[in-house]
Amino acid sequence: MDRARDKIVPVLTILAGLVVVWYVAAVLLNAPFQRDLDRRAGETPDTIEFIAKTLSQPKPTMPAPHQVAENFFENTFLRKITSNRSLVYHAWVTLSSTLLGFAFGTALGIVIAVGIVHVQALDRSLMPWIIASQTIPILAIAPMVVVVFAAVGITGIVPKSLISTYLSFFPVAVGMVKGLRSPEFMHLDLMHTYNASASQLFWKLRVPASVPFLFASMKVAVAASLVGAIVAELPTGAVAGIGSKLLAASYYSQTIDMWSALVAGSIVAALLVTLVGLAGRLVDRSMGARPA
Known part of the structure; x- marks a missing residue:
């Protein structure tokens, strides 16, 4: 049990760190396009709202982890195996x-x-x-x-x-x-x-x-x-x-x-x-x- 924990904990720690870095990179890379969209729409969102928008773009420069996870789950488990989108x-x-x-x-x-x-x-x-x-x-x-x-x-x-x-x-x-x-x-x-x-x-x-x-x-x-x-x-x-x-x-x-x-x-x-x-x-x- 201890040996399994010693192997799993470091892997999960590194994985969590990569996810955090991924989210930060997604916000930074998607921010310029989101600012352009807000400027054209005449909107001035606060910081929290702006970050949320950068993480929910339909065609982002870098998709957020949850967007990739949702897409992966949908195209893996919710489609027929014979489907061209599976x-x-x-x-x-x-x-x-x-x-x-x-x-x-x-x-x-x-x-x-x-x-x-x-x-x-x-x-x-x-x-x-x-x-x-x-x-x-x-x-x-x-x-x-x-x-x-x-x-x-x-x-x-x-x-x-x-x-x-x-x-x-x-x-x-x-x-x-x-x-x-x-x-x-x-x-x-x-x-x-x-x-x-x-x-x-x-x-x-x-x-x-x-x-x-x-x-x-x-x-x-x-x-x-x-x-x-x-x-x-x-x-x-x-x-x-x-x-x-x-x-x-x-x-x-x-x-x-x-x-x-x-x-x-x-x-x-x-x-x-x-x-x-x-x-x-x-x-x-x-x-x-x-x-x-």
Whole structure:
């Protein structure tokens, strides 16, 4: 009980502080437009009334937390899941691309890591190119991928999942390389003393040692995969997904809808990272690790 309280109280304290800062920023950023409205209407509201008006504008520069919360609740719980205005519907469309890209990225990252660890030529030739690939802005790659695949008749989830794969394979590859190389020399020497084969050395020593590194890198990869799916929806003209929701809201200056979609994306990312973390704990326990 005490451990749970020690974890929850700091988080709630920081969250409360962020909400206060958010309200202050909303008042300051919305104030100039509200002053202009009051001047045109010939009104001179007092301070309390003026602050209330800045926090209730229909299209504010920065929406207040309660406006975002109301919009999020309405578009999540009060609409049919199949509705085009439902955040659950948009989140599912983005999530499908995210999970497919994450699966491809994880598999690709593991394969690359195994090759780098066991083939010295790949370590010297492939790793620099992998690192260099991550220096290219994703906003520049996404339209090219979408256009190329559309030219050959491939649209929908596949191009978006490839963008997710591009962002998610890198942390998995780097983490797995580190994990596969993590066994100490003494353990490797002991396996050689027992005359272990290369496959036995890999499956009984390197793979178990790499599991903590794998799941730590998968947490980063799944969040990056979600970002890739959202970014991939922007140049595709998609009619569904969190990215399309953000784009449509920006076109019509619906800042409250925009922030609500961002909150939905953040919640999806938090759930995905939590699920990967739980999977990592289950695997650790199945391998005999003591619960933390």
